[in-house]
Amino acid sequence: DAGILYGIIGREQASDAATLAAMADGAYAGGCDIIQLREKNMPTGEFLRRAQILREKASRWGKLFIVNDRIDIAIAAGADGVHLGAEDLPPEIARQMWPKGIIGVTVRNLAQAQAAVAAGADYVGAGPVFPTTSKRLDAPPLGFAGLQAICDAIDIPVVAIGGLNAGTMNGIRKTGCSGVSVISALFQLRDAKGHPDRGAAAPCRLTA
Amino acid sequence: DAGILYGIIGREQASDAATLAAMADGAYAGGCDIIQLREKNMPTGEFLRRAQILREKASRWGKLFIVNDRIDIAIAAGADGVHLGAEDLPPEIARQMWPKGIIGVTVRNLAQAQAAVAAGADYVGAGPVFPTTSKRLDAPPLGFAGLQAICDAIDIPVVAIGGLNAGTMNGIRKTGCSGVSVISALFQLRDAKGHPDRGAAAPCRLTA
Numbered sequence: 559d560a561g562i563l564y565g566i567i568g569r570e571q572a573s574d575a576a577t578l579a580a581m582a583d584g585a586y587a588g589g590c591d592i593i594q595l596r597e598k599n600m601p602t603g604e605f606l607r608r609a610q611i612l613r614e615k616a617s618r619w620g621k622l623f624i625v626n627d628r629i630d631i632a633i634a635a636g637a638d639g640v641h642l643g644a645e646d647l648p649p650e651i652a653r654q655m656w657p658k659g660i661i662g663v664t665v666r667n668l669a670q671a672q673a674a675v676a677a678g679a680d681y682v683g684a685g686p687v688f689p690t691t692s693k694r695l696d697a698p699p700l701g702f703a704g705l706q707a708i709c710d711a712i713d714i715p716v717v718a719i720g721g722l723n724a725g726t727m728n729g730i731r732k733t734g735c736s737g738v739s740v741i742s743a744l745f746q747l748r749d750a751k752g753h754p755d756r757g758a759a760a761p762c763r764l765t766a
Numbered sequence: 767d768a769g770i771l772y773g774i775i776g777r778e779q780a781s782d783a784a785t786l787a788a789m790a791d792g793a794y795a796g797g798c799d800i801i802q803l804r805e806k807n808m809p810t811g812e813f814l815r816r817a818q819i820l821r822e823k824a825s826r827w828g829k830l831f832i833v834n835d836r837i838d839i840a841i842a843a844g845a846d847g848v849h850l851g852a853e854d855l856p857p858e859i860a861r862q863m864w865p866k867g868i869i870g871v872t873v874r875n876l877a878q879a880q881a882a883v884a885a886g887a888d889y890v891g892a893g894p895v896f897p898t899t900s901k902r903l904d905a906p907p908l909g910f911a912g913l914q915a916i917c918d919a920i921d922i923p924v925v926a927i928g929g930l931n932a933g934t935m936n937g938i939r940k941t942g943c944s945g946v947s948v949i950s951a952l953f954q955l956r957d958a959k960g961h962p963d964r965g966a967a968a969p970c971r972l973t974a
């Protein structure tokens with residue numbers, strides 16, 4: 559099993575439509591199975607237009623596209639699903655609103671993972687596994703052991719997130735998780751000439 | 767016809783849940799037919815909790831409750847409808863997503879009003895009628911004549927918004943519009959002792 563490579567992108571990585579489209583091509587070409595669009599404090603119309611770009615790219619590549627937080631934008635754009643964090647809609651409500659959508663839930667510990675399953679989540683994003691600077695740390699890192707406890711306890715896919723890089727992939731793989739989620743590793747690495755390094759994703763891919 | 771009194775409330779008027787609940791009671795008691803909850807850059811979960819408060823108040827008073835911009839929150843909270851501005855979801859998409867919801871659309875001129883009707887809007891909020899400080903002015907004020915042209919041209923209710931006060935109500939009434947929308951007049955007037963003036967809405971009510 560090659561594992562799921564789950565990329566997260568937002569305006570910090572791609573501020574305009576052309577960059578967003580190019581990064582999506584690069585990420586899917588580099589092995590990404592899923593791209594999540596995450597935008598904070600963006601007007602709904604602009605968020606929707608960006609989601610429509612990624613919808614088209616995902617369809618062209620035959621890959622998945624998920625919207626962070628906004629189930630309205632996810633449905634309007636024809637996304638495959640929505641990812642919900644602690645400050646978003648409760649997953650039970652999202653499940654009622656969108657029976658066929660993929661619903662992912664961020665979990666910080668085993669109890670939250672089990673609650674997500676009970677709420678009807680299709681997968682969980684578990685983390686942070688290690689300390690990260692990409693968002694404020696509101697829970698202690700899971701570490702390999704905490705991640706493994708979640709993977710052992712629930713039957714839906716567990717995507718590891720937070721502080722991951724090529725050096726930690728071997729340990730991540732041993733936890734039994736289904737995939738890894740990366741922001742900086744996928745979209746911010748540059749090759750020697752300063753161009754986006756489309757091969758950067760490869761080392762992060764979980765290989766059996 | 768007594769006309770529709772349409773109040774708009776958000777965190778600038780009511781920053782906490784208790785104030786929000788009290789203002790809703792005051793507004794409905796003061797003659798408000800509809801309250802719209804308008805929040806910018808608020809986490810979805812918090813926005814939903816505030817919407818649930820207003821849902822309960824509207825039901826208790828037998829009045830209507832509308833959510834600005836966020837159709838996901840409107841549906842999740844069981845609101846009566848959603849109000850869409852220029853930077854929100856296109857009304858055609860909102861109508862597809864929510865066939866039974868009341869869909870209101872902000873319009874700045876006659877062409878936009880006619881487009882809103884074609885898109886399936888249930889009402890329009892037309893304005894600003896007069897200059898206002900409550901949001902940036904991205905279109906010239908309609909004035910009485912511009913408002914009347916819209917009211918004459920379309921068959922769905924037209925709610926006048928922007929720069930309205932008791933002194934302009936007589937002129938507004940003559941345009942044939944269905945109601946008035948107020949933020950500051952409803953929620954920011956204070957009585958002589960500095961308490962919210964629950965009677966402030968009364969002069970704004972359109973009476974035949």
Ligand code: NI
Binds near residue numbers: 560561
């Ligand atoms: Ni595989």
